[in-house]
Amino acid sequence: MLAIVVAGVLAMPGLGPVAAPAAAADEADPVRILLFGDSITQGSTGDWTWRYRLWRDLTDAGISVDFVGPRRDLLTYTPPAFGSLHYKDPAFDIDHAAAWGKRLTGKGFSVSDVTETYQPDVVVGLIGFNDLRYGVTPTALGEKWRAEIALSRDAAPGVDVLLVPLPHIGVVGVRAYNDELAVVAAEMDSPDQRVVLAPRADFGSLDVYDWVHPSASGERKLAAVVEDGLAVLGVSGGARMLELQDPVLAERWAPSPTAGAIGTEITVRWPAVDYASSQRVRVADLTTGVVRTVRGVLGTSYVMTGEPGHAYRFRLYPVKGYLPTGAVSTAARVTIN
Structure with missing residues (x-):
């Protein structure tokens, strides 16, 4: 359970703002946030990423955050390869726990593994699309989330979990999976170890560039629903994401013919x-x-x-x-x- 100090105000989940001593704001540790996911979270070369947009909105609001995780990279889009740092704007905390092709039920680092290693205050989970594509049922994914949340609580007592619904509701299994996430959150939420369901991002055809991965507008929508979910945990006052303009960059981002x-x-x-x-x-x-x-x-x-x-x-x-x-x-x- 988190208590976040922002601009001299103490915010507690479920409570209104309470005045805090000015010194408390200076002494507050950053909120450690683990962003766990697949390609939708990792992004690829030339992307801003929704991680950037979330970080920008939180920090612009005066909220001190520390993104944590084992990776910092993007996927090189052409030709595909891991390890790129070619962000549209790299001026943010690029640590994360996401990878193209990652499955909640697959191999590699799990939610509980990285929670034990990085000791986050909040785990944000946006994953499951690849599992559904490979035939994992929504029920099985719900059971996997229950197990990972329990193991994460053992590894980092007091950790909060924000479950993010998939926005691709036209894909087979996604609606049922999102419903399952709501059940998991209702079952496992507790006053001291929150499990919260974020709103679902309402994607249209222009919010993705290949029917799956978010465009700039899709990134904004994902970051906004994550921030609204974090607000329930006391980490933010709610999203301003859709109101923000992208920075004007010196790089033109087009080849010179x-x-x-x-x-x-x-x-x-x-x-x-x-x-x-x-x-x-x-x-x-x-x-x-x-x-x-x-x-x-x-x-x-x-x-x-x-x-x-x-x-x-x-x-x-x-x-x-x-x-x-x-x-x-x-x-x-x-x-x-």
């Missing part, structure tokens, strides 16, 4: 990027004013035939999954002699 011509054949080239699955190439015929977009361009080049005497301009729009990343390249120009 070059263009050359041999005869009437134009070749546009650009460096490989590790965060996009394809490029949209915007082709502008500056002579006629006609502009078109070529979608789904793979690799690091695009070839077309131009018209003699025409000038062309090219821009790249990197795409991740089926959504543009928001990045726009500098322009490359060429004239056919």
Whole structure:
């Protein structure tokens, strides 16, 4: 059970705010939060991640938090590989306990393992999608959560657990699993060792970039429901996530193309990027004013035939999954002699 001091106010779960001595705010230890999950939590190159958005909102509100866990990395999106630190903005506490392909019932570190090692105040669990895909039943997942929570309490007495429903309600088994999480929370919650169910993020098609993994808007929604769940535990006053704007970064996050011509054949080239699955190439015929977009361009080049005497301009729009990343390249120009 947590008592969090924020700006001189003592917040206790289930109680209203109580004035606290100013010195208490200075002496308060950061809340240790373990974010346990799969690819939805780990993220991949070029992502902000919902972890970043949660950290930003909590720290902007004056809440001292320490994310803990055995990993700090993202998955390199293209080609897939663990170990990347290519966050959209790495200026946050990047520790976590999540990995692409991770299953609650699978091999590798478990909830109770990392709880014993890192002694968090709160475990946030957003996992189960891969288990359902591999045929694990919602009932079996509920039993696994019960076992892991019991072991975690033995390893770190007083630890609180926040269970986060999966947002993908169109996927077979997800609704039943989310219902099971609610049952687990109701059964295992206690005044001294809380088990709380977060609200479910309401995902639409634009909140994911490949039907599974969150886009920027999906990240905001996930972080918001986690923060609302943490508020029940006394860790925050509730989410402001959807109101916050992304920082403006110096890096453009798009490759810089070059263009050359041999005869009437134009070749546009650009460096490989590790965060996009394809490029949209915007082709502008500056002579006629006609502009078109070529979608789904793979690799690091695009070839077309131009018209003699025409000038062309090219821009790249990197795409991740089926959504543009928001990045726009500098322009490359060429004239056919």
